[in-house]
Amino acid sequence: MSTRVARRALLSLALAVSATIGGCVASKGDIRLLQDELRSMQAVSARADTVRRAQADSALRALSVAQDSMRALSARFGNFQAATSGELYDMARQLLTIQEQTGLSQRRLQELRATLEEKAPPGVTATPPMPGDSTKPAGPGPAQLFQVSVDQMRRGSFGVARSGFDELLTRFPRFEDAPAAQLYVGQAYAEEKNATAADSVYLLVVQRYATSAEAPKALYKYALSQLAQKKPDLAKQVLQRVIREYPRSDEADLARARLGTIK
Amino acid sequence: MPRLAVTALAALAVLASSAPLAAQDTTAVRIGIRYDPSQRPGVLVLPIAGVVGDSLRIIIQRDLDYGDRVVVITPDAALAATLAAGGSINYPLLAKLGASRVVQGTMTPRGLHVALHDVAKAQVTDVAEFPLPIAQNTRDWRAAVHGVSDQVEAWISGTQGIARTRVAFIRGSVVRMIDSDGEDDQAIPMLGEAMSPAWSPSGAQLLYTTFGVNSRVVLHDLTTGRARAFGQASNTTNLTATFSPDGSSIVWAAAGENGSDLFLMPVSLDAPARRITVGRGTDNVQPTFSPDGRRLAFMSSRAGHPEIYIMDADGTNTDLLTVSDFGDQNYRSSPEWSPDDRQVAFQSRISGKFQVLVIGLRDRTSKLLTSDGENKDPSWSPDGRHLVFTSNRSGTSQLWILDTETGRTRQLTHTAGSRLASWSPRLKP
Amino acid sequence: MIVNRRATAFALLALSVGVLDACHKKPKVAPAPVTVATTDTMGERRRLDSLEAARRMADENARRRAVDDSLRRANEATSASAALRAALTAVVYFEYDQDVLNGDAKAALDAKLPILIANPGLSIRITGHTDERGADEYNVALGQKRASAVKRYLAERGIAESRLETVSMGEERPANAGHDEASWSQNRRAEFEITAGANLVLKARQ
Incomplete structure (x- = not known):
């Protein structure tokens, strides 16, 4: 047993030395400390050898007692535990609130912008009301509505995002990012696993905003949706349509590549 | 055993170098939340009895330190030995040392039993027993100990640690x-x-x-x-x-x-x-x-x-x-x-x-x-x-x-x- | 030894000539073909042998000259081939974060063209390299682009693409380990390696 300990110590010393050389960090002092450590470990294990059995028995008994008392303690103070961890969670929540507030201040800015959009005369606003917007809108302006809805989209609140974009499209149909808003509506449906609704909205984008940059995107997403629905023939047709109608778009390039992978 | 020695060496180096705790690298001002190190809870890991007790304690202390969510308090061995003398935790002394939480580990036949104490309330708040592989200081054994650290960090901060990575x-x-x-x-x-x-x-x-x-x-x-x-x-x-x-x-x-x-x-x-x-x-x-x-x-x-x-x-x-x-x-x-x-x-x-x-x-x-x-x-x-x-x-x-x-x-x-x-x-x- | 033997041969030759002269005056009747070797027949054989030896020596010299000639010609061809090989594997250099071929690079590639055209059995590997300054991973892409730019240049001038393999080592194999512009400029490069036809004696199209 003692030779084993010695061998282990030697091994560990060798390992430690190699680690030292490899690491190039340990000083002579560290090595001395390590040697001290090793010596004391050796001594400890030698001593432990003789008294181990006796110790182990008593330790086991003590441990089981300790465990029992721990369990009792934990049961008894279960409600305290809840209270203290509750405190921690409160703190965490506060932090989250602060985090949210930094986000909110961003939103506050957009609200201010929206207020400006409402009150300032046309030409001063960031996004002036379009001729088609007959009535002066109440509530947030299009830019803010768009941004808030995009944020909801990013957070995975697709229903909220969708209603935001819908409201935007109803109130500001000529807003410059209306095609993007419409495309987002389709994507929100797709995320909600409503492929039928998503498909019809994608086609609506192409129909309503045929010359926008969103049209080829919508058409391409429509094709991918068909592929996902195991309709490769329709998908092929749509991809060919992307190439034919929007030959210079990025989506035409993607469509060409994609056609090659469909059997 | 060899692993323990290497660990001990690494730990010594770490303890020596971690004295000036907040070595700042950031030059730009961060917007948002900034932890004030003084507001991080002080945590003390009590000595753990048994052959691998010191290894366990060193690894857990280091993991908690590296997690950066708590301040690890490391009293000298003599003082540490008095903190739980006779089986009772000396909460007032722990409070004086700046510890708000105390980790008490006990080796069991199945692994490591850990109790987390709230010093201010003089109570145990969390307990669990963590199985450890029989073969000590192996890769799996160290991974299991890191798992203990990560759970302790979750108890203290609400966020699971990243030691077991x-x-x-x-x-x-x-x-x-x-x-x-x-x-x-x-x-x-x-x-x-x-x-x-x-x-x-x-x-x-x-x-x-x-x-x-x-x-x-x-x-x-x-x-x-x-x-x-x-x-x-x-x-x-x-x-x-x-x-x-x-x-x-x-x-x-x-x-x-x-x-x-x-x-x-x-x-x-x-x-x-x-x-x-x-x-x-x-x-x-x-x-x-x-x-x-x-x-x-x-x-x-x-x-x-x-x-x-x-x-x-x-x-x-x-x-x-x-x-x-x-x-x-x-x-x-x-x-x-x-x-x-x-x-x-x-x-x-x-x-x-x-x-x-x-x-x-x-x-x-x-x-x-x-x-x-x-x-x-x-x-x-x-x-x-x-x-x-x-x-x-x-x-x-x-x-x-x-x-x-x-x-x-x-x-x-x-x-x-x-x-x-x-x-x-x-x-x- | 050879000298001694030659001396002996000459002595024998002289002796036999003397003997023949002496015999000449005798009528040439009945040389008695079946008789045992006489001094006379011995002399005749020696004479023939010596003539043969002389002829052999002349042949040997001629052959030696021919071998020397062909060796010389072969050496000339080999050194030409080596020069061609050097031109074929000459490194091409690039500007920082660029895969565009500059004038020097195009000149170096133009020198490779006649060799590639004249030796259809040759295939080469073009390996793109970068300096250490960019992102390690992007540099692998950049190295590939440099190799591809070289390949495109050669392919556009009639070299079959199948003979041109492109590979990238990014910044992983610097030619110069230094950390300054002088070193970097040597590391932004495309290298060439013969992958098929390595043992051909290279020709160049005139």
Whole structure:
């Protein structure tokens, strides 16, 4: 047993030395400390050898007692535990609130912008009301509505995002990012696993905003949706349509590549 | 035993060097939450009886320290021995030492029993028994102890720790792995000269690419040791492979006759690869998924120099993320989407050297995180708070870890030439 | 030894000539073909042998000259081939973060063209390299682009693409380990390696 300990110590010393050389960090002092450590470990294990059995028995008994008392303690103070961890969670929540507030201040800015959009005369606003917007809108302006809805989209609140974009499209149909808003509506449906609704909205984008940059995107997403629905023939047709109608778009390039992978 | 000795040495070095706790690396002012170190709870780990008690205590203390969410209080041995003398915890003395929480570990036949005490309330708040492998100081045993630390950190801070993680990286064209505390730096067998290791979301597989002749993407199973390769084609170099967050697909860059583009392949490798970028002869590399898997950030030279872009995972809606007028030489690369979905870490050249920055996904403002030496190729810890990156600040290329909340840094590797790190997810028992 | 033997041969030759002269005056009747070797027949054989030896020596010299000539010609061809090989594998350099071929690069590639055209059995591997300054991973893509730019240039001038393999080593194999522009400029390069037809004696199209 003692030779084993010695061998282990030697091994560990060798390992430690190699680690030292490899690491190039340990000083002579560290090595001395390590040697001290090793010596004391050796001594400890030698001593432990003789008294181990006796110790182990008593330790086991003590441990089981300790465990029992721990369990009792934990049961008894279960409600305290809840209270203290509750405190921690409160703190965490506060932090989250602060985090949210930094986000909110961003939103506050957009609200201010929206207020400006409402009150300032046309030409001063960031996004002036379009001729088609007959009535002066109440509530947030299009830019803010768009941004808030995009944020909801990013957070995975697709229903909220969708209603935001819908409201935007109803109130500001000529807003410059209306095609993007419409495309987002389709994507929100797709995320909600409503492929039928998503498909019809994608086609609506192409129909309503045929010359926008969103049209080829919508058409391409429509094709991918068909592929996902195991309709490769329709998908092929749509991809060919992307190439034919929007030959210079990025989506035409993607469509060409994609056609090659469909059997 | 040998492992214990090495651990002890490492711990001594760490304890000696961690005295000035908050080594600031950050030069830019961070907006948002900033932890005041004095407000981090003081935690004291009581001595643990038994042959491996000291090892256990050292590992747990170090893990809690590296987690950066608590301040670890380390009284000298004589004082420590009095804190729980006769089986009763001396709460008033612990309070005087600045400890608000106390970790009490007891070896049992099955493993380690841990009780967490609240000093102010003089109570145990959490208890659990953690099974430990019989073979002490083995890789699995240390992983199990890191698991204990991570649970203790969850009890104290509400966030599970990141001690039970590994960092994959490259040294000498070989993929290696090192534990989060710098232990157990080991190589995995390679199919060629490797680059860009990346973890599967489960932590059970590693992806890497080989360069030079017969460049491939390799999927290495850490459990079985088996490797599957794909992407081999003449005149093609495969690089920077990454898993989608759901683990279903692999996205990587294939550089061929006409620039490089990103491709997507199901992890089953049973379908043709789909191109998802429109590079038109430019380079498009280094994909990184958003946590929800819906979007990708990547580096593209489409504007004539490397910049970071974001697109939908289907390849549409590509948009510039990084602000072109930031940094001095129009070179931004190596994006890493944060696990909390708030920002993207990247590198930008500033005064001729790469530095690590983060850019907010919402406000698109950049924050500089490093300034000491050249720092590059950041990778997020699973808690989204720490970054591992390559730095030459010590004179050689090494991996370093930065706590983005406090700016505290520590050196992870100690062998020159370490680079291209990828932090694992939290690893399962 | 050879000298001694030659001396002996000459002595024998002289002796035999003397003997023949002496015999000449005798009528040439009945040389008695079946008789045992006489001094006379011995002399005749020696004479023939010596003539043969002389002829052999002349042949030997001629052959030696021919071998020398062909060796000289072969050496000339080999050194020409080596020069061609050097031109074929001459390194091409690039500007920072560029895969565009500059004037020098095009000149170096133009020098490779006649060799590739004249030796259809040759295939080469073009390996793109970068300096250490960019992102390690992007540099692999950049190296591939440099190799591809070289390949495109050669292919556009009639070299079959199947004979031109491209590979990238990024910044992993610097030609110069320094950390300054002088070193970097030597590391931004494409290297050439013969992958088929390595043992051909190269020709160049005139």
